[in-house]
Amino acid sequence: MNPQTTWSFFIDHRDEIVGATLDHLTLVIIAMLIAIFIGVPLGMFIVQRPALRAIALGAASIFQTIPSLALFGFLIPIPFIGGIGKRTAIVALVLYALLPILRNTYVGLTGIDPAVLEAAEAMGMTRAQILFRVRFPLALAVILAGIRTATIITIGVATIAAAIGAGGLGTFIFRGVALVSDSLILAGAIPAALLALLADFLLGLLERKLKVS
Amino acid sequence: MNTKISAAATNRIEFRGVSFHINDILKRLIVSGVSLEIPHGETLVLLGRSGSGKTTLLKLMNGMLLPTKGEVLVQDCSTSSWDPIRLRRGIGYVIQDAGLFPHFTVAENVGLVPSLEGWDASRTAARVEEMLHLVGLDAREFAHRHPRELSGGQRQRVGVARALAADPPILLMDEPFGALDPVTRAELQREFSALVRRLGKTIVFVTHDLREALLLASRIVLLEAGRIVASAAPQEFLRLDHPEVRAFTSSLTVTPGAFA
Ligand SMILES: Nc1ncnc2c1ncn2[C@@H]1O[C@H](COP(=O)(O)OP(=O)(O)OP(=O)(O)O)[C@@H](O)[C@H]1O
Ligand SMILES: [Mg+2]
Numbered sequence: 001m002n003p004q005t006t007w008s009f010f011i012d013h014r015d016e017i018v019g020a021t022l023d024h025l026t027l028v029i030i031a032m033l034i035a036i037f038i039g040v041p042l043g044m045f046i047v048q049r050p051a052l053r054a055i056a057l058g059a060a061s062i063f064q065t066i067p068s069l070a071l072f073g074f075l076i077p078i079p080f081i082g083g084i085g086k087r088t089a090i091v092a093l094v095l096y097a098l099l100p101i102l103r104n105t106y107v108g109l110t111g112i113d114p115a116v117l118e119a120a121e122a123m124g125m126t127r128a129q130i131l132f133r134v135r136f137p138l139a140l141a142v143i144l145a146g147i148r149t150a151t152i153i154t155i156g157v158a159t160i161a162a163a164i165g166a167g168g169l170g171t172f173i174f175r176g177v178a179l180v181s182d183s184l185i186l187a188g189a190i191p192a193a194l195l196a197l198l199a200d201f202l203l204g205l206l207e208r209k210l211k212v213s
Numbered sequence: 214m215n216t217k218i219s220a221a222a223t224n225r226i227e228f229r230g231v232s233f234h235i236n237d238i239l240k241r242l243i244v245s246g247v248s249l250e251i252p253h254g255e256t257l258v259l260l261g262r263s264g265s266g267k268t269t270l271l272k273l274m275n276g277m278l279l280p281t282k283g284e285v286l287v288q289d290c291s292t293s294s295w296d297p298i299r300l301r302r303g304i305g306y307v308i309q310d311a312g313l314f315p316h317f318t319v320a321e322n323v324g325l326v327p328s329l330e331g332w333d334a335s336r337t338a339a340r341v342e343e344m345l346h347l348v349g350l351d352a353r354e355f356a357h358r359h360p361r362e363l364s365g366g367q368r369q370r371v372g373v374a375r376a377l378a379a380d381p382p383i384l385l386m387d388e389p390f391g392a393l394d395p396v397t398r399a400e401l402q403r404e405f406s407a408l409v410r411r412l413g414k415t416i417v418f419v420t421h422d423l424r425e426a427l428l429l430a431s432r433i434v435l436l437e438a439g440r441i442v443a444s445a446a447p448q449e450f451l452r453l454d455h456p457e458v459r460a461f462t463s464s465l466t467v468t469p470g471a472f473a
Contacts, residue, residue, distance in 0.1 A: 113312075115308060115309075115310050115311075115312040116312055116313075116314060116315065118277075118308060118312055119306075119308050119312030119314070120314070121277060121301070122275060122277060122301060122304075122306040122308060122312075123301065123302075123306070123325055123326050123329070123375075124297075124299070124301030124302035124326065124329065126298055129329070134316075137316045138315065138316055
């Protein structure tokens, strides 16, 4: 590998790299928004429903154990959500992101000082008031930690989505592997790593801001 | 169904043959055969060792626990037929470890029940300031702090202010002065008893400190292992001939260096 040639490759292909980075980011953001909109309410729901708890957490864990390339493969033949392209990739990314969000929402909502919950009950707050005005604000930092973990996982896994034609930074990596070109691989890997670091940093800042001791 | 604690009705609390056990395989009785009448305007002190069932009795009064046998009546209506939310909004509760909301400021903690009851912001704010003043905290200095920025004793005082804020006719206080130094504690006890006389509320006050019980009570009820073993006005209480009473009265006198 020659840093000089890699650098000039980056300069020559900067438009393509920026475009792929934006594609990648779009994929991640869409998947994360869907995962949050499913994971957080579901986590709130299973706090009150012990029977559903094991099923929901169990199912989310199973998705996480399936190797990502295999999961993309499994989804292709499924009607509506499957096929080649972005849609299938987003479904897979959502399934991956779900567990950390769901688990942290549940843990955050249930790990609250019992004296505080007792006080809320004794003040005559309804179950809904306790959930939205006490449990949820106190759990927010923990929920956000789950979203942060999920985002970093999703940025990584999304590189593999290129295998099923979803675009993004993985395109460079797969081409680089096929053509045995370090420059191509790095053109995918370096922006992906930078995205992950940036997301980790920004969400970490937000998390610290929301923390109440 | 009773829907609102009214200040006009007599704020009587009555236990009729109440037993309570934890709902597990052991069915351990925590309260057994308690019958007790707390008339309107009384300051009843529940005295007892740690684990004797004091907190459990309080939770039976605001419907956080329901008796497994017998019934608890608040304003002549059983706690099992009360709407629990309405019942609790009319009962101020000072939680044993203050139990303040860590994500709320002092002002938001104290103003919680008024705001739940739909008071407007300016009335709530005025009330918060009044309550903080009552418990000896300067609103300008403390209103905007969070509980983590307070000492243990200050937290307890905020807990008292919070319980009083919506002017509930019934007040349950679980060791409200437990974390205070003896000097501040004596100060607050004095102010509190003056306040009690002025407010005319029905108060149940939990302590394991006999001195505090003698100072504040119109009647002292002594608990031992979930049963009432003595009930008397403070003056008579000291003369009662019961081993648990003697255990408590002997704790009053101190011989310096006795254990040295
Ligand atoms: N949820 C519970 N599960 C099991 N045991 C309980 C529960 N709540 C209370 N107990 C037991 O019931 C007994 C009475 O408890 P309670 O909290 O009423 O005591 P207390 O008189 O308030 O004590 P303290 O002065 O230490 O606060 C104790 O032995 C306690 O261990
Ligand atoms: Mg107690």
